[in-house]
Amino acid sequence: MTAEEYDPDAEYEELGLVAGLEIHQQLDTATKLFCDCPTELREPEEATRTFTRYLHPTRSELGELDAAAVEESRVDREFEYLAYDSTCLVEEDDEPPHELDEEALETALEVAQLMEMAPVDQAHVMRKIVVDGSNTTGFQRSTLIATDGTIETSDGPVGIEDLLLEEESAQRVEETDDGVRYSLDRLGIPLVEIGTSPDISTPEQALEAAERIGMLLRSTGKVKRGLGTIRQDVNVSIAEGARVEIKGVQSLDDIDDIVRFEANRQVELVELASKLQDREASVGEPEDVTAVFEDTESGVIRGALSDGGSVMAVLLSGYDGLVGHEIAPDRRLGTEFSDHAKRHGAGGIFHTDELPAYGVTDDEVDALREAVGAGPDDAVAIVADATEIAESAIEAVAERAKTALEGVPEETRGANDDGTTRYLRPLPGAARMYPETDVPPVDPDPSEVPEPELLTEKVERYQAEYDLDAGLAEQVAYGQRMPLFETCIDEGVDPTLAATTLESTLTELRRDDVAVENLTDEHLLEVLTMVETGDLPNEGITDLLSALADDPDRTAAAAAEEEDLGGADEDEVREAVLEVVERNESQVEDEGMQAFSGLMGECMGALRGKADGDLVSRLLREEIQKRA
Numbered sequence: 001m002t003a004e005e006y007d008p009d010a011e012y013e014e015l016g017l018v019a020g021l022e023i024h025q026q027l028d029t030a031t032k033l034f035c036d037c038p039t040e041l042r043e044p045e046e047a048t049r050t051f052t053r054y055l056h057p058t059r060s061e062l063g064e065l066d067a068a069a070v071e072e073s074r075v076d077r078e079f080e081y082l083a084y085d086s087t088c089l090v091e092e093d094d095e096p097p098h099e100l101d102e103e104a105l106e107t108a109l110e111v112a113q114l115m116e117m118a119p120v121d122q123a124h125v126m127r128k129i130v131v132d133g134s135n136t137t138g139f140q141r142s143t144l145i146a147t148d149g150t151i152e153t154s155d156g157p158v159g160i161e162d163l164l165l166e167e168e169s170a171q172r173v174e175e176t177d178d179g180v181r182y183s184l185d186r187l188g189i190p191l192v193e194i195g196t197s198p199d200i201s202t203p204e205q206a207l208e209a210a211e212r213i214g215m216l217l218r219s220t221g222k223v224k225r226g227l228g229t230i231r232q233d234v235n236v237s238i239a240e241g242a243r244v245e246i247k248g249v250q251s252l253d254d255i256d257d258i259v260r261f262e263a264n265r266q267v268e269l270v271e272l273a274s275k276l277q278d279r280e281a282s283v284g285e286p287e288d289v290t291a292v293f294e295d296t297e298s299g300v301i302r303g304a305l306s307d308g309g310s311v312m313a314v315l316l317s318g319y320d321g322l323v324g325h326e327i328a329p330d331r332r333l334g335t336e337f338s339d340h341a342k343r344h345g346a347g348g349i350f351h352t353d354e355l356p357a358y359g360v361t362d363d364e365v366d367a368l369r370e371a372v373g374a375g376p377d378d379a380v381a382i383v384a385d386a387t388e389i390a391e392s393a394i395e396a397v398a399e400r401a402k403t404a405l406e407g408v409p410e411e412t413r414g415a416n417d418d419g420t421t422r423y424l425r426p427l428p429g430a431a432r433m434y435p436e437t438d439v440p441p442v443d444p445d446p447s448e449v450p451e452p453e454l455l456t457e458k459v460e461r462y463q464a465e466y467d468l469d470a471g472l473a474e475q476v477a478y479g480q481r482m483p484l485f486e487t488c489i490d491e492g493v494d495p496t497l498a499a500t501t502l503e504s505t506l507t508e509l510r511r512d513d514v515a516v517e518n519l520t521d522e523h524l525l526e527v528l529t530m531v532e533t534g535d536l537p538n539e540g541i542t543d544l545l546s547a548l549a550d551d552p553d554r555t556a557a558a559a560a561e562e563e564d565l566g567g568a569d570e571d572e573v574r575e576a577v578l579e580v581v582e583r584n585e586s587q588v589e590d591e592g593m594q595a596f597s598g599l600m601g602e603c604m605g606a607l608r609g610k611a612d613g614d615l616v617s618r619l620l621r622e623e624i625q626k627r628a
Contacts, residue, residue: 012203015267016237016238016240017202017237017238018198018201018236018238019201019206019234019235019236019237020195020197020234021195021200021206021213022195022196022232022234023192023194023214023230024192024231024233025192025217025223025229026224027104028224029101029190029222031101031103032167032188032189032190033104033165033166033188033190034097034141034167035088035091035097036098037086039189039224040185042084044082046084047082049083051080051083052081053081054077078176079133079179080176080178080181081170081183082182084185087185091136092184093137096438097439099439099442100123100442105123105442106449107222107223108145108146108192109146110220110222110449110450110452112163112446113449114220115149115213117146117148117163119444122442123165123444124144124441125141125143125435125439125441126141126144126436127140127436128140128141128142133180133182134169135187136187140166140167140169141167142165142166143164144162145165146162149163151196151209151212155205156199158196158199158200158209159197159199160195161195161196161197163193163195165191166191167190168189168190169187170184170187189224192217196209198235200259203256203257206234206259211252214230218455219452219453219454219458221452222483225480228250231247232252232255233245234249234259236263236266237266240270240408242408243410244421245411245412246258246413246415246421247412249415254419257419258421261420265327266408268325268327268328269404270408272322272327272333273405276322276405282405283316283398283402284315284316284317285314286391287313287314288312289371291371293305293311296364298360298384299358300358301384302359304385309385309387309389310385310386310391313372313381313382314382314398315373315378316378317374318378320377321379322379323337323351323381324353328420329418329420330418330420331420333404334349334351334353336400337349337351337381337397339423340393340399340400340423341383341396343396346389347385349381349393349397350382350384351380352380368380368382411425412424462477462499467496468495468499472499475499476502479502481502481524484521484524485502488502488525491529492532493528497531497538501524501527505541509549515549515550518548518549519552520552523545523552523556527541527544527548530556535557535560536560536565537613539611540560540610543563543565544560544563547562547563547565570615572611573616576603576606577616577620580602580620581627587599592624596620596624600617603616
């Protein structure tokens, strides 16, 4: 089912749809936010050592514990960290953080200017409690930089409430038997978090606002590009629903689907609550029903019991037929229950709306209903796992079933690849923030920060100043190598040559399976400069870039010499042309200038990209004319 087919029946205005965005964008700085380590990502196999931590929530200044952190800490997990030769004591939380990175602060102020925001008089670093293992400290450092901005959309202005400068979390590598493994290469990379006001009223406006913010960020030329460098969180509610924060939307193109599906999910949950209330539904207390399944043929349940586990159940009075009700594409109320059970270590749940199935028989379903006193209008949910896990998981299912009676719970959810979402944790509160005492405050000075040129303005300038066509100008301005293009121009490289090489040539090489990701900006600038100085013909660019991609440890000049790709002088070119013409002398005498096209290709092949095509063409025409 497509998103278009899944539009809510009611108009979004009638639903009272309200949405807001939080955009998290990594900055392309030389060093991390609170230490001098590089911001380059590493491969896990490059790790030189590991260490482990156990994290627990701490109380705020007022002695409060954040609900989201408490729930996260209920699952006892070991966090393993991959460290590298570039990892420092700050990243390991064995040394206090250094002062806030100046380059990151300047970039954040540039972004603030583009959104017409007012910088704070003094920026104070705060600690935000995070105990999922993504930070070795158990918290993330965050600094408010600016407030009260605005961006324009076709449906009206959208306010920008705040801009924060934060440290990126560690990269989650994989689940382990004891917990989670993280990589420290990403931890501490500076990022800006931009939060909009709840001014967004349609899925389309949400997408447009995200695109506008993304364009403004890229206009600085100082943000990282590529998968995972920008993430969008979306806050969505309807009038009869509740605020839901959806984390980790990786693709900007998914935002409208996320908003659309969440609005519909909330409509479905409101309607379910109404039906449950009409039925005077209720939720019972968890019970041990292991005896019902002593002789079961269900592989999941038998596996849990053979390991000494238990089967726990909860009676859902009045829920019959509603646990299996679809609230989003391929997601049901029972899926919500399962998400909560999984947070406590269980593999999932079974419920009577889907049983008998999975090896559970009709007789076992009847015995289960009898064991918990379920009537024909009731449903039963069960969890089979290690006893401690099963007990905590069924309690979580019971709590989620109770909130279904009320409608839409406020919560944090994770984005799935198909545009749907899954439960993660309760919404965080103010208790998760408290001051960072190891980093002194800073006084932002926006007066020394130039306002960046918008990408839309760059497109127009590239056409006017460099005579690029509209398509190529837009490709370059919005492309990942836009800063390199401008560096090339400053170094005297022909704009058209630079643009076509960075956008078209690299794309063609990538399609030919050349490892263009190995090419650095230094490689590309040196190759283009060699063309400008006459040390490399245009025709040699592709071969030289391919050679550098195969062995990136060389300079462009060294690779050109080793691959014999240097420019040939006019005497060498004439000699090669003459050899081709003499070898095909009878064809030249018979066809005259008609032989030019075929011989031109042969000449270029003989010179192997060492000569400019215009020079070869001129000399070949001369030699043919002598014999015609």
